[in-house]
Amino acid sequence: xxxxxxxxxKKLKGIISVSGxxxxxxxxxxxxxxxxxxxxxxxxxxxxxxxxxxxxLRILGAKVEFENHELxxxxxxxxxxxxxxxxxxxxxxxxxxxxxxxxxFGKAKVSFPGGCALGARxxxxxxxxxxxxxxxxxxEHGYIYATAKKLNGTExxxxxxxxxxxxxxxxxxxxxxxxxxxxxxxxxxxxxxxANFLNKMGAKIEGIGTDCLTISGVKNLHPADVTLIPxxxxxxxxxxxAAITKGNINVKNCCPMDLGIVLEKLxxxxxxxETENDSIKISGxxxxxxxxxxxxxxxxxxxxxxxxxxxxxxVKGISIIDENxxxxxxxxxSELQRLGADIKLDKNRIVIHGGTKLTGAPLMASDxxxxxxxxxxxxxxxxKTEISRVYHLDRGYERLESKLAQLGADIxxxxx
Numbered sequence: 001x002x003x004x005x006x007x008x009x010k011k012l013k014g015i016i017s018v019s020g021x022x023x024x025x026x027x028x029x030x031x032x033x034x035x036x037x038x039x040x041x042x043x044x045x046x047x048x049x050x051x052x053x054x055x056x057l058r059i060l061g062a063k064v065e066f067e068n069h070e071l072x073x074x075x076x077x078x079x080x081x082x083x084x085x086x087x088x089x090x091x092x093x094x095x096x097x098x099x100x101x102x103x104x105f106g107k108a109k110v111s112f113p114g115g116c117a118l119g120a121r122x123x124x125x126x127x128x129x130x131x132x133x134x135x136x137x138x139x140e141h142g143y144i145y146a147t148a149k150k151l152n153g154t155e156x157x158x159x160x161x162x163x164x165x166x167x168x169x170x171x172x173x174x175x176x177x178x179x180x181x182x183x184x185x186x187x188x189x190x191x192x193x194x195a196n197f198l199n200k201m202g203a204k205i206e207g208i209g210t211d212c213l214t215i216s217g218v219k220n221l222h223p224a225d226v227t228l229i230p231x232x233x234x235x236x237x238x239x240x241x242a243a244i245t246k247g248n249i250n251v252k253n254c255c256p257m258d259l260g261i262v263l264e265k266l267x268x269x270x271x272x273x274e275t276e277n278d279s280i281k282i283s284g285x286x287x288x289x290x291x292x293x294x295x296x297x298x299x300x301x302x303x304x305x306x307x308x309x310x311x312x313x314x315v316k317g318i319s320i321i322d323e324n325x326x327x328x329x330x331x332x333x334s335e336l337q338r339l340g341a342d343i344k345l346d347k348n349r350i351v352i353h354g355g356t357k358l359t360g361a362p363l364m365a366s367d368x369x370x371x372x373x374x375x376x377x378x379x380x381x382x383x384k385t386e387i388s389r390v391y392h393l394d395r396g397y398e399r400l401e402s403k404l405a406q407l408g409a410d411i412x413x414x415x416x
Contacts, residue, residue, distance in 0.1 A: 001391055008358070014407045021228050029050075036078070039225060057078075082109040107145075126165045133156075174215055
């Protein structure tokens with residue numbers, strides 16, 4: 001397995017561009033199953049999760065070509081409706097094919113999803129929503145069997161905001177008979193991106209950007225092309241890498257509006273933030289500890305919780321982070337402690353006594369965002385840090401080490 005070797009205490013400087021959004025690309029790829037034909041997706045990040053979804057689409061009968069960040073999908077010959085365990089276990093987003101397969105074929109067989117180890121991540125909201133639309137759901141031998149002679153418009157009220165459930169039920173709803181109203185839906189930019197793409201395919205979705213979507217079912221959809229939105233989590237990660245090294249960088253091809261509270265928290269710490277339509281500049285030094293509480297968008301994103309913890313471990317004073325999305329998203333703490341970070345865990349809260357000196361040590365990543373946090377911390381650590389299991393990072397970031405190296409980081413990938 002590949003690993004990173006990082007020699008810390010190098011200030012990051014320069015200009016860097018952000019890749020397209022993984023979390024927007026995966027559901028849009030799944031949505032291509034809703035209508036026969038040719039699709040072109042541009043600005044697609046070349047990462048493991050995208051290639052995994054491409055492999056799943058091929059299993060379902062699609063032809064997929066991926067080159068130079070352009071994804072060509074042909075779904076004319078899709079006839080298979082089973083997403084196998086061996087593939088689904090590696091990526092939770094594989095569950096996104098459940099809704100489109102059911103809407104197109106009237107049946108779907110999808111293994112329970114895998115992915116990062118982030119504690120209990122039930123899919124009950126997905127299944128309850130499909131049942132409300134008229135699907136019959138059975139669970140046998142680790143597989144979800146969904147069937148429906150006909151899906152009908154209805155009202156679905158999610159008991160809590162869920163990106164995954166919103167994604168699946170939205171895709172299933174566009175071909176139903178009648179009007180479907182989805183309440184308390186997730187409002188992430190990636191959800192808006194999917195809804196806009198579905199409308200380009202001929203769907204009739206109203207309320208995009210709010211927590212209530214109204215879908216007027218249509219009989220048929222048609223293929224469409226799309227350019228993926230920038231990856232807001234990669235944008236935040238690059239900003240944090242600059243912040244922890246007291247650097248000065250300009251992140252281009254991003255969307256500052258999607259990072260409102262993240263930029264506010266960086267300002268609160270003491271950094272200077274300048275934004276334009278598609279760029280963010282960060283400079284300055286950390287001055288103040290802060291408190292963070294993760295919650296659904298537009299609140300603070302859980303995907304940047306671990307990277308922020310890495311930064312706050314270097315900020316003098318006591319910072320607090322409450323994690324309200326995933327129960328086990330603090331698995332990285334013991335690794336940061338190996339670098340010298342003073343972090344205490346109490347249920348879903350961590351208390352960080354920042355300002356301690358970080359020194360290099362061997363580390364091991366446990367999930368995508370934990371891996372990013374370890375890289376960020378390593379950039380500020382004295383001496384050499386060796387990070388193993390960076391395949392986690394490769395699931396969500398396109399050659400992050402190369403982008404950091406362009407900005408002046410001393411980081412090297414050792415390939416096994």
